[in-house]
Structures are given as structure tokens and as C-alpha cells.
Amino acid sequence: MAVDLQILKRVAYFAGFTPDELGEAARPFFEQSFKRGEIIALEDELADNLYIVASGVVKLFKTSADGKEQIMYLAHVGESISDVPVIDGLPNPASAQAMIPVDLYGINNVDMLALLDKYPKAKQNALKILADRVRHLSALVEDLSFKHVIGRVAAILLKYAGGDGAGSKARLTQQDMAAMAGTAREVVGRSLKMLEADGAISMNRHRIVISNKKALENMIETAV
Amino acid sequence: MAEMPYIDLDKCDSCALCIPVCRCGALVLVNNVITLIETEKCGWCCECEEICPLSAITCAFEIVFADE
């Protein structure tokens, strides 16, 4: 089966390629099909090939220790998967599964690296692809941690407000709150800013003043 | 007296990373010992805490209800 150049043309790695260059670059690619639900790549395993989605949709996901699946990305026609392990030679950061029947164009990692060496444009394009990934993942991290953490931060504030009853006030650093909420310090910082913007608390130097207890309580209920 | 962040001198190795991060100039080295100058200008931005590789400087918050 021949690789469809119309699809390769849409691939970000080949942006700016002339038709001749594209024809030449297409040579090492082979076609591979996967049934719905089939695993294309497994997290923590080494990747032999980089794939371009020629038809269908591929789900990229991670599985937590307790078996929960977190979708990282859905790759559509023209998008590539397994770029990161092919480029750095380390295991797959995520698993890939065919969400519907999928046709892929694969290229062996040695051939892919040779292609990047041969065409400086492709290397340039690769930087852009990886930068886009980082942006996407950063946004994901924010969503994942943030929406739920804000409720936990609200709970911590309510719990520690007013001290221990014996007259001494609790003093918590953002690091302390992060450890309690199971998140990063940066996320706590942003949660506090958001709670302040919502008018639930006010920050007065080293003092966090709870101005709207009810709002914090609602935050706990809606965020979990 | 202005409340200021807390420096644990047992942890601090005087690397001075926190000095340039502080926008109000509250952190200085005196005889190679990191020292906080008391100032209301310190807005408790926590950036000194964030940058310190040894967690030697901390900005703890007191949490209170508005009506207290």
C-alpha cells in the first residue's frame, strides 16, 4: 500500500517541503492498521516507530497506580504519536490506543532521526511540534490540579482559621498547604489568588482573612 | 514592627539567590549572613521562599476570620 502524500503533506514535520522532498521523505514510511481498542504503544515501553495518523483517532493516555485513566491527547489525521520517545530514545511517556479503526503511517525511529538530520526544516518543525505539546500539557496540568485543589485549599483555610482553640494561631506556608492538598506550591499560590479574586478571602501581607466563610464552604462542595 | 518571613540560619548556606528576587530589597548579606531588613514594603509575595533551594526561608500565613 502506498503512503498517501496528501496526508503526509498535512503532517507538521513536513511543513514547507516541496513535492519532490515529500516524495523522498515518504519512502521509509509503512502502513499499519489497528482495530478499535487495540493498543498501539504502551506507557513505559520503548518505541520503535513514530506514527502519523492516516485515518481514525488515537487516544494517548496515562494510567495511574489505582487504574484510573487520564487522557492526555487525542491525535487526529495528520498528527504524529510517539514523537517524544523516538526523539529522546527513552520509554513512551503515555500509552496509545485506537479509539476507532485506525490506519497509521509508521516510520522506524532510526529512519526518522535520519530524516530530521537530512532536512533542517523538519528539525525546525519538530521544535514547534514539541513546543505545542508542552503548551498543551501545561494547560492540562492546570486543569487537572487546579479545579480540584481549590476546594481542598478552601477546606484547609477553614480548618486552620482561628487557631487551635488555645489562643495560638496556626501559621501555614504555601508549601505546608500544598503538602496537605497534595499539590504543588504554585497551584496553592494560584488558588489563593483566585479565592481572593472571588472575594472569599483577602490577603493582607502575612494574614489570610476569611471574608466569606459561606463561599469557601460552597467551594469545597462544588470542587470535589 | 513589621512581620517578616522567617530564615532558618541552620539551613541557609548564604547562596544569596533570594536577594535579587526580592522586589523590596528586604534581603541582604551582612558578613555573609543572610539578613532580613524589617519593612512594611514586603508584600509577602513568597518569592524568596519559592527560590530558596534549601527551604531556609519561609513565609507563613496566619489564617483568621474577618470578624475576629
Ligand code: SF4
Ligand atoms: S516575601 Fe517577597 S517581598 Fe517579602 S522578603 Fe520575600 S521576596 Fe521579599
Ligand code: SF4
Ligand atoms: S536562598 Fe535560601 S539558602 Fe540561599 S541565601 Fe537565601 S535563604 Fe539562604
